[in-house]
Amino acid sequence: MPLTAGQRDLLASSPDVFADQWSLSIVLRKSADSPTLLAEPVTEADLAEARSEAWLNGFLRQGHPDLPLEAVTTRVAPLFTDDQCIGFALRATGSKGQAANGAPSVYTFGVQCLAPVAQRASARLLADGRLAQDDTYVYELHARPGPTTTRHMPEQAGIKITTRTVPLRFATRALEPLLTAARPVGEILDDVLPVIFTEAAHEKSRLFARRGADKTPAVETGAILLGELCVCPDSSEMFVTVDDAIEVVDAEQQEFSLIPSSRSWTRVQAVLDRLTRTDAAGTRRLVGQSHGHNFGLVGEPCALCATAKECSRTTVFVSAADRTFMRTVFAGQPFALCWIAGTNARAEEVSSLFTLRAGVLQARGYHVVESFPATDSPLTT
Amino acid sequence: MITTPANILSSMPSSVRLRIRDITSTHEAELVLDPTLRVGAVAQTAASRMSLPADTSWALRDDTTAAFLDDDAAIGDAVGVNGDTVVFLTATPRAHLGAGCP
Numbered sequence: 001m002p003l004t005a006g007q008r009d010l011l012a013s014s015p016d017v018f019a020d021q022w023s024l025s026i027v028l029r030k031s032a033d034s035p036t037l038l039a040e041p042v043t044e045a046d047l048a049e050a051r052s053e054a055w056l057n058g059f060l061r062q063g064h065p066d067l068p069l070e071a072v073t074t075r076v077a078p079l080f081t082d083d084q085c086i087g088f089a090l091r092a093t094g095s096k097g098q099a100a101n102g103a104p105s106v107y108t109f110g111v112q113c114l115a116p117v118a119q120r121a122s123a124r125l126l127a128d129g130r131l132a133q134d135d136t137y138v139y140e141l142h143a144r145p146g147p148t149t150t151r152h153m154p155e156q157a158g159i160k161i162t163t164r165t166v167p168l169r170f171a172t173r174a175l176e177p178l179l180t181a182a183r184p185v186g187e188i189l190d191d192v193l194p195v196i197f198t199e200a201a202h203e204k205s206r207l208f209a210r211r212g213a214d215k216t217p218a219v220e221t222g223a224i225l226l227g228e229l230c231v232c233p234d235s236s237e238m239f240v241t242v243d244d245a246i247e248v249v250d251a252e253q254q255e256f257s258l259i260p261s262s263r264s265w266t267r268v269q270a271v272l273d274r275l276t277r278t279d280a281a282g283t284r285r286l287v288g289q290s291h292g293h294n295f296g297l298v299g300e301p302c303a304l305c306a307t308a309k310e311c312s313r314t315t316v317f318v319s320a321a322d323r324t325f326m327r328t329v330f331a332g333q334p335f336a337l338c339w340i341a342g343t344n345a346r347a348e349e350v351s352s353l354f355t356l357r358a359g360v361l362q363a364r365g366y367h368v369v370e371s372f373p374a375t376d377s378p379l380t381t
Numbered sequence: 382m383i384t385t386p387a388n389i390l391s392s393m394p395s396s397v398r399l400r401i402r403d404i405t406s407t408h409e410a411e412l413v414l415d416p417t418l419r420v421g422a423v424a425q426t427a428a429s430r431m432s433l434p435a436d437t438s439w440a441l442r443d444d445t446t447a448a449f450l451d452d453d454a455a456i457g458d459a460v461g462v463n464g465d466t467v468v469f470l471t472a473t474p475r476a477h478l479g480a481g482c483p
Contacts, residue, residue, distance in 0.1 A: 045435060257478065258477060262473075
């Protein structure tokens with residue numbers, strides 16, 4: 001997320017904050033005043049999504065789609081107000097030293113971005129009996145000078161490995177004409193990565209996500225989204241298009257979960273392999289997923305029901321499982337899309353698109369067009 | 382003393398060659414490894430080296446048979462080939478979608 005004025009002042013008041021190394025930890029307590037239950041180190045891996053988001057916003061969207069994630073180095077610094085650590089900032093620097101605007105990119109992240117660290121710690125507390133199943137807890141971020149914790153897998157004898165990250169390939173498309181012809185869905189925020197569905201892909205995403213709502217009991221169903229990463233030749237802005245959806249079939253469909261099987265993944269992989277063989281430009285790829293939280297909300301309507309124009313009590317939210325799915329299936333892909341359908345307390349169908357913003361999958365608007373024109377030649381990173 | 386017949390010894394590969402990708406085909410790894418290593422250990426090591434989250438459990442899926450390999454099996458037995466053939470696998474996270482609870 002770009003810096004707010006207050007955060008800029010915070011960093012300006014301590015300009016050398018990035019010169020030091022900082023070690024972050026999440027401290028859990030039963031309540032704000034109670035003793036520490038556990039201090040869980042924030043590891044390099046815990047910061048991976050924040051780092052990839054800094055890469056997205058600082059480089060891919062700033063005219064540097066050719067810069068791979070591995071070429072970006074980041075420094076972390078805590079954000080303090082008074083004595084409280086309210087989050088952290090990442091300064092991202094490319095291999096050529098600077099970002100497009102001539103200055104290193106600095107992005108800020110709130111404590112909420114580290115919720116998975118708190119969940120990991122609470123799971124351990126549950127396991128050793130220091131927390132009970134229905135207990136609640138609070139967590140806070142602490143920072144002290146020192147290197148960020150790194151947990152490497154121990155070296156495995158008897159394995160020789162060489163790895164590579166496949167370069168991103170971008171289609172070249174003018175963004176403005178697409179947006180002019182598109183209809184907006186939801187609130188369009190200025191600073192988020194533009195996302196454009198075709199009408200057909202949008203309807204398939206919805207259809208596959210909501211298919212399970214017709215079963216008794218309702219079950220979760222969904223799809224993998226296909227599309228392109230694009231770069232605009234006029235503005236250098238990067239954006240994502242969605243032009244198809246592959247239904248997740250042969251999955252274990254339960255009331256509150258959708259578990260892809262080996263056959264589900266094989267079908268997705270077969271489509272991806274076919275795309276690789278037939279897509280001459282080589283730009284089409286998996287760009288995200290859609291699924292339905294198709295269980296109904298139970299209980300009486302709340303007091304606002306009679307007066308509120310829209311009902312905000314919905315089943316559309318990013319669960320811990322959704323977040324884990326996104327950060328594992330789409331690892332190192334901060335542009336990946338999480339589209340969720342469900343119902344509100346009035347039993348009306350609702351849906352939302354979530355993408356990474358300040359290290360958290362947040363709801364945001366997007367656009368839908370009838371179709372995309374043919375692209376110019378692809379750009380490979 | 383128990384001895385292994387010479388014809389069985391000669392059929393056992395001294396190494397296995399794998400090419401592993403992730404589901405989105407963004408990360409790839411080529412491995413040459415001891416066939417007695419357990420599939421689960423190979424999956425976690427490969428995922429970690431491929432910059433995939435190491436705090437998640439990873440399974441290996443055979444691209445030819447579409448079957449998940451048994452974590453506890455020796456990789457040589459699981460892929461069942463000699464040292465010259467490259468086996469294509471996909472690293473798949475044990476992750477699911479869904480609300481988990483209402």
